Structures are given as structure tokens and as C-alpha cells.
Amino acid sequence: MRDVDLNRIRGLQLFAGMSDARFTDATGGAFLQNFPANATLLYEGDPVDFLYILLEGTVELQGTWKDKESTLAILRPISTFILAAVVLDANALMSARTLEKSQILMLSAESLRRTMNEDPAFAVAVAQEVSGCYRGLVRSIKNQKLRSGAERLANYLLTLQVRQGGVETVTLPHEKRTLASLLGMTAENLSRAFATLSDYGVEVQGAEVKLARPVPLRRLAAPSPLLDNHMPPGKGTTGKAAKEMWPPSERSCSAERG
Amino acid sequence: MRDVDLNRIRGLQLFAGMSDARFTDATGGAFLQNFPANATLLYEGDPVDFLYILLEGTVELQGTWKDKESTLAILRPISTFILAAVVLDANALMSARTLEKSQILMLSAESLRRTMNEDPAFAVAVAQEVSGCYRGLVRSIKNQKLRSGAERLANYLLTLQVRQGGVETVTLPHEKRTLASLLGMTAENLSRAFATLSDYGVEVQGAEVKLARPVPLRRLAAPSPLLDNHMPPGKGTTGKAAKEMWPPSERSCSAERG
DNA sequence: ATTTTGGCTTGACATTTATCAATTGCAGCA
DNA sequence: TGCTGCAATTGATAAATGTCAAGCCAAAAT
DSSP: OOHHHHHHHHTSGGGTTOOHHHHHHHTTTOEEEEEOTTOEEEOTTOBOOEEEEEEESOEEEEEEETTEEEEEEEEOSSEEEOHHHHHHTOBOSSEEEESSOEEEEEEEHHHHHHHHHHOHHHHHHHHHHHHHHHHHHHHHHHHHHHSOHHHHHHHHHHHHHHHTTSOSEEEOOSOHHHHHHHTTSOHHHHHHHHHHHGGGTEEEETTEEEEOOHHHHHHHHOOOTTTOOOOOTTOOSSSTTTTOOSSOHHHHTTTTOO | OOHHHHHHHHTSGGGTTOOHHHHHHHTTTOEEEEEOTTOEEEOTTOBOOEEEEEEESOEEEEEEETTEEEEEEEEOSSEEEOHHHHHHTOBOSSEEEESSOEEEEEEEHHHHHHHHHHOHHHHHHHHHHHHHHHHHHHHHHHHHHHSOHHHHHHHHHHHHHHHTTSOSEEEOOSOHHHHHHHTTSOHHHHHHHHHHHGGGTEEEETTEEEEOOHHHHHHHHOOOTTTOOOOOTTOOSSSTTTTOOSSOHHHHTTTTOO
16 A cells, blocks of 8 residues: 555545544555456445445446346546445445446455544544435435436436536546446437437437537426536535535445436 | 433434433434324425434335425334434435324434534444445335336335235235335336236235235245345344344335335 | 215326347457 | 447337326215
8 A cells, every 4th residue: 555545535525534543544454456447346245345445447336136237326536435335344235346447445344444433533424424325325216216218318418517517518428338227228228318308409429418408408307406416526515515525425426326 | 302202212223322411412402293194394405403213103205306206215113214414414305204193203403413423432323324224225226227116016015024024914004106106106007016916926905915926926026135125123134244233224214115 | 874085996098118130330450 | 441349329019107087996074
């Protein structure tokens, strides 16, 4: 472990209230790992011995049942994942695999649980982080149960637009089949959903998607802070909750969901 | 507040490691409220000033979007709810309403946040509780995205069977339309899903459902600890995670989901 | 006892989504 | 330059799910 790597995570909200001594202690058994694309870090059902922190690359969290699989989240740096399993010393409910070459920091789950018990501020930070992840999942379920495929896509595009700085033409960050799975549909249906949205000014060319008529698109999408997390680094969801600073907890575990 | 009411929650995992003094302090601003059936406790988007603890009755958590609504969870005593919003001092993402006459304990959110900061053991307990809720939602999403309506119903029935002690004939605890919404389908489709399951020995008569041929039913349902929470009070999910004792965190916030 | 209410079911139909097969398009490579 | 492999698209079809309307049934009200 080089300090330069640890410094990348020292600034995370999760470790904010910690003394340097405790931070050093908690990250004692940590190591940095480089993975190629399409490497599986963890299988569904596996015991979880580490907290993973994605520093570079992309990681997909997926679930499987009866030969079917579904993407539950796609993570970008800097994100922690499987924190809940670490807290409860439980088995993983999701598989994790890299979508591209990735650099991942692995912290000993046991050390973290010990630190939680010794450092009150850290325990609070963990509770906040997991709470944010929880709320991300609540949004995800609502998105899935209340909206149609085209509506989910429309909202995904609008969220992407915000995250990319309000540009008119957004760039899809993943393969379309991955995006389809994240949005809860087949690749074929994603194509058709794009076709449907062409009536609303959505023009696709490879990974470039031009949102030519934002107004009708937004009317169809009807984005809502109660379902979508339009949160670019540094802004709070509500006035009241301004303390949910970056890295926003609600983003860490469920970023770029459908 | 009568002590007899507070005693009902004193035994919760959430308050386990707490000194009596801190417990008294944390529950200082608490009050017990009786609600009739169909009373809305909290609307989606509302600021959250209390942690709710259901002592008697039934509470439904639901989400709304564009005139559509969906049941996200149905809670039974003793369950806490909207803990994540309390932790983050954020607005509610779900509405909460009673399905029947209910008795609900309301604890000051601000007191609880203060207690979290003052009592390390409580902060850890909160982190564990929210982590359990998080995992419940992960299961819920997988259930929703990976299974068909009939498969969700089949698994719901099997879960119910376990929870009711393994009886051959289970009793549906809610109205079918509520159940349908929980399972992510319309009431009409729930009827048809029951019809589909008749091929697997499922015989419906009102709220009584006889599972006459468990073997083929289980083959169809393919229940899995990674998607279903077959956890009756007192048993852990995995050998390793035996410390997830009752009230199991994974049940509190998402019990009786589809 | 009769009416009324509301949940539940059923049928017909529309819409959405999935599946299968074939084709296109494109990037990497011989 | 032309393969080759894979993602993406398209069309045809099937399955799942939603919608609307009508009717059934049982519990509650009169």
C-alpha cells in the first residue's frame, strides 16, 4: 500500500471524522489490486472479507437467478461497495465484476468492523453511508415498478445529461446491452425504446445521444427527486439535506442505476 | 409515554447495547400514537421528524409517480421504519399509511441523531439495522427484475408458509389488491397468477391458500436466500451471519415484500 | 330479508415486453 | 483489402402484463 493510494480515500465522507491514527489502523490490512476488464471480484453468495473501494475503472454489480442475470448498479470512482455485507459480516447478495481495467482498494472487513466499534464518528459515518445507499435502492425500485421501459430510458438520459454538465449531446458510458440490463429490459427493447424516444427529439448515433427537444422529453420522463438522483458532485438533493455532501452516499452504491 | 410501551422496544437489537440512562434520554421526546385504518402517517417528500416504530397493526410503505402507486413493503410489529431518512435528516422517499388500526411509537429524529453521536454502540446498531434494510431491498429488486409475476407469487406463498410455521394451508395476511401491488402486478393479474399456480397444486379459497403439491411448486419458485428472506424469528440467514438475530434487520424495513 | 358496497374474478382486448432469427454496422486483425 | 467477431438493430412472432367492462360474491348496512 502506498500512501498516495490511501490519500485518494482519506477525503471520503466515510473517513472524515477519523483521527489519522485510527485511519492508519483501519487501513492497515488494506491492499491495492489491479484487475483487467471482465474480472469477477466476488460472486453472489460468497462470504465478504473486504470492503471494496473503486479508484479507477468501472464495476458492475449484478444479480442472478435461474440462468437469468440483471445489472443492479454500475459504479464509477470513487465508490465503495458491499458495505452492508461488511457491516453485518454476511454473504454477498450481488456479484461484482469489472467492466474495464480497474484499480480497487480492498480494506479488511474485520478491521473495519473493529474500527466501527472503537471510533464513534466512523460508526456514524458508516450508518450515513449505508443510509444513502438504501435510499438509492428505494429510488431504484420505484423507478422499476412505476415506470415503463421508455420512461426509464428517458430519465436515464436526463440524469446522464445533468451528470455530464448539461450538454445537449450526451455520451453513453457503457455498452448498450449493459445499459439495457441496468434499465431492466433486453437489448432489443432498448433499441426500440430509443426509437420510441425519437418522437421526443432523441437522436442516437452510436454512443452519442442528442437530446434535441428537452421540453417534450422532460414531460414524458417526469423526473423527480423521489425517483431520480440528479446529483452532480457537490449539490444536495433537498435544501434540508444539504449535509449529504459529495461523495454523496446515495450515489456510492447505486450510481448510474436505471 | 408509559414505561410499558417503551419496554416493548427496549429489547430491540437497535437499543441493545445502550445504557438505561441513554435509552431514557433518547426516548425522552417519544410519544405513542394510535391511528385508525387507512391513516396516512407520512407523505412522500415530507421532512422526517420522527423514527416510527410499529407496535400493533399493519403499515404499508408506498411510492407514487404520475398517478401510479406501488406498495414497496408491508410492515408488521415490531418494525422500525424510515430509519435511513432519520439518519440523513432527509425527506421521506416513501409514503406510510396504516392498513389497519395501529399503535405506533414515534421517537424524535433529532434526539436519535444526537444519541448516535454520543453513544458508539447505538451508532453501530443503527448501521447494522440500516444495512439489514439495505439487503432486504437488494433482494426485493432482484425479485422484481429477475422473476415473472407467477414466480414472485409462488415465492411469496412459500415464504408465507415458512413464516406461518410450515402449515399446508397458508392465510393471506392482506387484501389481494394490496398483495398484487406489493408483488408488482395488477389485481387482475394476481388472479391469473393464482390460476397459473393451480397447475402446481395451489388452491385458493378466499384468503386461504392450500399448497397441495409443494415439490413442483418449489421447483417453479426456486427460492433462494439471495432473493428471499425465509427468516422466521430466531434463525440466521447463513451460518456465518448468525449474529443477525431477531428482530432481523433484514426484516424490519422490507418485511413481506414480493 | 334486502340492498348496497367493495373486493374479487373473468373475459375481451390493447399494450408492452420478451424471444428468436436474420441482418447490419463497425472495429480489430490477418 | 477483406475477414472476422461482436455488438447493435430490425422484423416476425409469442408471451406477459395492463386495461376496461361486466359480473360474482360475501360482508356490511339498512
